[in-house]
Amino acid sequence: MGDSYGGGYSRTSYNAGGGDDAGGFVYGGSQNGSQSGAGKGYGDATLRPVTIKQLIDAEQAYPDAPFRVDGLEITEVTFVGMVRAISPQTTNVTFRIDDGTGVIEVKQWLDADKQDDENSPKNACALDSYVRVWGRVKSFNNKRHVGSHYIKPVTDYNEVQYHLLEATFCHLFFTKGAQGGAAAAANGGAGNDSMFVDGGHGAGGGDVPMSDGLRMVSAKARQVHAWLVNAEGGNEGLHANIIATAMGISVGEVLKCGEELTSAGVTYTTVDDETFAILDY
The missing domain is CATH 2.40.50.140 (Nucleic acid-binding proteins)
Incomplete structure (x- = not known):
């Protein structure tokens, strides 16, 4: 990751190392503070x-x-x-x-x-x-x-995992401010509001009704279910990698919980065996 997340620039650790426009600048406004798209040169470019x-x-x-x-x-x-x-x-x-x-x-x-x-x-x-x-x-x-x-x-x-974490961090920085900063405090901390989640409470947030299926599964599986309830997965659901990164648990744990939830009839797999969606909520 780069060294700065403020108004200036820093270099990403995944420099393209080639290509005419690869660049490597990340996070922040243009060098001259301009937000105009017209005539924007490569010196004003950012890499997000x-x-x-x-x-x-x-x-x-x-x-x-x-x-x-x-x-x-x-x-x-x-x-x-x-x-x-x-x-x-x-x-x-x-x-x-x-x-x-x-x-x-x-x-x-x-x-x-x-x-x-x-x-x-x-x-x-x-x-x-x-x-x-x-x-x-x-x-x-x-x-x-x-x-x-x-x-x-x-x-x-x-x-793959590093990129998801970097993208999540960057999103939270620009929407909630630096960790511990005023913007973060005003928004109640980072929470789980990311590009994977809607404006809801995220994992553990809000009250998820305890259906008969949920009573059959482990506490960890219920946490995964609570996170999925508030996630914007659409009909295709969300892949285990996305869930693991957002919740801060291993992919293996997500897959185990997903198997529990699917067996209990509260989630189902969609595009593949590692992508889960809520069956009915």
Whole structure:
């Protein structure tokens, strides 16, 4: 992670190490304090770690206006996800990337002189593998995609977890302020309000009715259920990795609790055996 989360810049530890626009600046306003999208140069760019859900939900005041996440203008973004589809074209490769919070298309334009290089995107990234993407959010025909400057395979699965933690921290910093600061105190602390959760109370917050199914499961499983009740998972639910990161427990614990809850008839698995949604609440 970078060293600063205030108004200045710092370098992300996941520097692209290449690409024309890879950059590496994170967190904060532009160097000149400008929030204008028009004529924004690369010296004014920031690199924001995000989830795909944040990109899908990003606000845009009008067509061609800058996108905003947590009320702040974003330029460069980076995220980690799994490659669900690859569509090679003559001039670009389109990847369909899924990070457990949403799915988005990533377009990587090809260098005609390097298309046969083994390190080119279409050769370096395989289906069902994790990748890290750097790029900019774009919109065409009211459909959002990411124009990628650089995309690389993830060789250490820890990077998936690190990224989710970094994105969560960044979101909480900008929405609740620095830890222990006035903004954090005014909002009652960090809680579980993140890009994975709605404005509810999160795990352990509010009163979750104790159904017959919930009485059959462990206390830890009830905590996972309480968190899911307040999460914005939609019909597709949320992956165990997302739940584990947000709740601060291991993926193994989430899977065990998910199995308990599914057996008790209060949750069900959706897109795969590690993605859970509330059956009925």
